[in-house]
Each structure stands twice: as structure tokens, then as C-alpha cells.
Amino acid sequence: xxxxxxxxxxxxxxxxxxxxxxxxxxxxxxxxxxxxxxxxxxxxxxxxxxxxxxxxxxxxxxxxxxxxxxxxxxxxxxxxxxxxxxxxxxxxxxxxxxxxxxxxxxxxxxxxxxxxxxxxxxxxxxxxxxxxxxxxxxx
Numbered sequence: 001x002x003x004x005x006x007x008x009x010x011x012x013x014x015x016x017x018x019x020x021x022x023x024x025x026x027x028x029x030x031x032x033x034x035x036x037x038x039x040x041x042x043x044x045x046x047x048x049x050x051x052x053x054x055x056x057x058x059x060x061x062x063x064x065x066x067x068x069x070x071x072x073x074x075x076x077x078x079x080x081x082x083x084x085x086x087x088x089x090x091x092x093x094x095x096x097x098x099x100x101x102x103x104x105x106x107x108x109x110x111x112x113x114x115x116x117x118x119x120x121x122x123x124x125x126x127x128x129x130x131x132x133x134x135x136x137x138x139x
Contacts, residue, residue, distance in 0.1 A: 001030070002027065003029065005126075006025075007130060026044075032119060034116050038095050045091070102133060104133060106128060
């Protein structure tokens with residue numbers, strides 16, 4: 001059963017305003033633990049990356065809104081062209097290792113999820129917040 005979750009992402013020191021945009025993600029099923037959530041989001045990200053990487057345009061351009069949105073995230077890019085497919089297994093291993101190494105933290109509403117096996121405290125209006133703690137990692 002598909003489920004839509006909502007995520008906010010924050011990079012320390014990057015965003016100047018405190019209002020973070022909430023982004024919906026459609027997952028195949030409702031994750032029960034943080035590990036399941038991270039695996040589902042990573043798998044979705046890999047599928048989206050692989051689907052769009054070869055969509056290059058003959059004449060690439062960005063609208064003013066796209067430029068402003070990307071600037072708020074700290075990087076303006078015309079997108080991806082060609083390149084190798086990402087592998088889901090490698091991406092999942094990397095995501096889980098980054099969490100264990102403290103590269104990012106995850107909050108379910110106001111509650112920090114500190115263990116990969118921690119149960120997600122589901123509520124009707126739950127929003128996840130991911131906070132990247134190191135300036136040298138990219139997203």
C-alpha cells in the first residue's frame with residue numbers, strides 16, 4: 001500500500017531563512033523503523049536519479065523560480081546528462097553508514113530518531129526533518 005510522507009531537509013549554515021519547504025515523497029509502503037524509512041527514501045532517490053540522468057535537453061535553461069529554488073538549496077545546476085546508473089545497494093549502504101557516522105540526523109516531528117531500529121512514531125500530520133551536520137558532504 002503506497003503512502004505519502006513529508007520531509008524537510010536542512011543543511012547547517014546554508015539556508016538563511018528558517019522556513020523549510022516540506023517535500024512529499026511517495027513510498028511503496030509505510031516504513032515501520034528508521035532503517036526502513038532510509039532504505040525506502042534512498043531506493044526512491046536512486047530510481048529518480050537513474051530515470052532523469054539521461055533526459056538532457058538540446059538547449060538547457062532554468063526558469064527564475066528554478067534558479068531561486070536551487071539557490072536556496074545552495075547549488076544551481078542545469079541537471080544531469082548521461083553518466084553511470086546509481087546502484088541501489090551501494091546507495092543504501094552509504095546512507096546507513098552516513099547515519100551511523102553522524103553525517104545527518106533524522107527527526108519525526110519533534111522526536112529525534114537515534115537508532116536504525118527505532119520505531120517511527122506515526123501520527124496523521126507527521127513531518128520528517130533531515131539535518132546534515134557536516135559541511136563537506138553533498139546533497
